[in-house]
Amino acid sequence: MTESRRKFRREGEAQRQGDLIAAALDLIAEGGPQAATVRAIADRAGVTPGLIRHYFHRKEDLIAAAYSAFAEQMTADHRTMLEGAGPDPLARLSRYVDRALRPPLTDPRQVALWAGFLHLVQSDPEMRAVHRTAYSAFREELRLLIEAAFAAEGRTADAARLRVEATACNALIDGLWLEGLVLSEEFTEAELARLGVAKIGALLDLPLERYLEE
Template identity: 40%
Template sequence: MSTLPPTLGPSFRRAEPDARRLSLIEACARVLAKAGAAGASVRAIAQEAGVSPGLIGHYFGGVDALVTETYAHVDAQVSAALDAAVAAAGGDPCARLEAFVTASFAPPIGTRALLATWIAFWSLVTARGDIARQHDEQYAGYRARLEALLADCGVAADALRLAAISTTALVDGLWLELCLSPGCFTVAEAGAMARRHLDGVISPDRAPG
């Protein structure tokens, strides 16, 4: 007989597997940040999560599948932060575009912890075909969202692809340097550089020479 209160027992049992899966995913992200992809073993992740190593096999079938789901989970968290920034910017298309671009420079995206986890994922792109495909899909989704925001600001359809690629490269570079060397420039300065780039993309005739 269950010792859980009757009113809580069924819902608790339904939620428990999801909660355990999430705890393993979060533990995997922490291990990747601390030890890199090479250190993300079943034993290390289980120890980080405070569970038996057998649970990783039970819920994911192995460490490779867990890393794949962790990559998707971290990407979803980044996407949620970007969505929140765009929503908070209101209805002005250019304000929404600027919010999407500059959100990467501040927490929860602009942090060394996220950078460390992301570097571990990047290190697997050349080693695992499934991670390479996942990387391509995730970045394609980011660029598609950026293209839509650029289009809302009046960027011509034939210019959208390269505008999104150049903006993504700028954001990635600034984000990387901010996380690696935060004393080099500030979040505000990163935002100002990004806005200058966007001004040139949206109104190239008014871009500084």
């Protein structure tokens, strides 16, 4: 087999797997994990159920791959938050919190997927491992931002303190994110973001509100 044919096959297989993962995500967002049956996934992707088993030994493997893809996309969305924030560590932390509470991360589809996957995390070790990896990535980004902001203010903190602060800030963001999506009529987009920046600034004793954008 020539190199070009091998490359074409790899790309074709990756596309097929991507289509199956996208179909699973759509079904979970619409009806929860119970809606993502092998038959429903196959129908949505326009393939036979047998093709699913060709790429994934079990349906659970496909669902875990879908959760991993979902988490990776959220991580990528988080990283794009800092584009245009400039070098000021406080401005970067403020922008990170602000953007975490605005679209696309506050798309209602996100909370539907998160809620569906969270149910599985409690009972499936593979899903739990995916969740742990994603959570650790979010918390580490926050930890680095907090450490830099503290340094800019002439403050130092050891690893244990930074871990606690990042955990608390992540929990505050998650809580506002979830409440803002479930009760979207209660908050304007700007209100939720400003609330997050103000409360994390107070939690860390950092003047983050001065960097808020209108």
